[in-house]
Amino acid sequence: MAVDFFQEKCQIRNIREKRFGICDEEDTNVKTPAYIETRDESKWIAIVKNETENAIHFTAVDNCVVITRPDGNMENRCDAILRCGDHIVFVELKDQQKDWITHAVDEQLQNTIDHFKENHNIQAYKYRRAFVCNRKHPNFKTSYKDKMNTFYKKNGIRLNLMQEIVFDK
Numbered sequence: 001m002a003v004d005f006f007q008e009k010c011q012i013r014n015i016r017e018k019r020f021g022i023c024d025e026e027d028t029n030v031k032t033p034a035y036i037e038t039r040d041e042s043k044w045i046a047i048v049k050n051e052t053e054n055a056i057h058f059t060a061v062d063n064c065v066v067i068t069r070p071d072g073n074m075e076n077r078c079d080a081i082l083r084c085g086d087h088i089v090f091v092e093l094k095d096q097q098k099d100w101i102t103h104a105v106d107e108q109l110q111n112t113i114d115h116f117k118e119n120h121n122i123q124a125y126k127y128r129r130a131f132v133c134n135r136k137h138p139n140f141k142t143s144y145k146d147k148m149n150t151f152y153k154k155n156g157i158r159l160n161l162m163q164e165i166v167f168d169k
Helices: 103-119 145-155
Strands: 011-015 020-022 035-037 046-050 054-062 078-082 087-094 125-132 158-160 164-167
Touching: 020 087, 035 164, 046 078, 046 125, 054 087, 078 145, 087 145, 087 164, 103 145, 103 158, 125 164, 145 158
Parallel strands: 046 164, 087 125, 125 158
Antiparallel strands: 011 054, 020 035, 020 046, 054 078, 078 087
16 A cells, blocks of 8 residues: 655645754654644754754654554554655654663664655655654663664665754755
8 A cells, every 4th residue: 555655734844943843742542743843842852953944844654644554553653754855864753761772763763764665766865864862862872883784784774863853964
């Protein structure tokens, strides 16, 4: 089944703020998608710095773009995608103390990237990155160099474990 990552209902286009956050509420009953926030920094899980001031396009993926498994259950997905010119960034948001990297990378990001590649031309983007942003670990100190290298070899996408996403080219 085709998956459209560019559905209008999941998009916020032409964000030109120099700095904004990506948020995702801890909603157990009503699942809501990630969203951008420009004022209330206390809600920010990821921090986006748009040093180019070019238009950034935001796509809410989890709880907006429907991706199902063959059995009909919902597939694991990352929270959002950012696009700006020839840049694409897959974003997973976390607010956890422990046991979050493997699920975020191997299931949420990987599944989203696999479905994106099946349905869209990822080669159209010169700069391809993936971020796992954790509010509780904004500057991750442990090296995951092997995981990052394996992820890059498999996907051709640079993996980052940090809260800040910078657009500077």
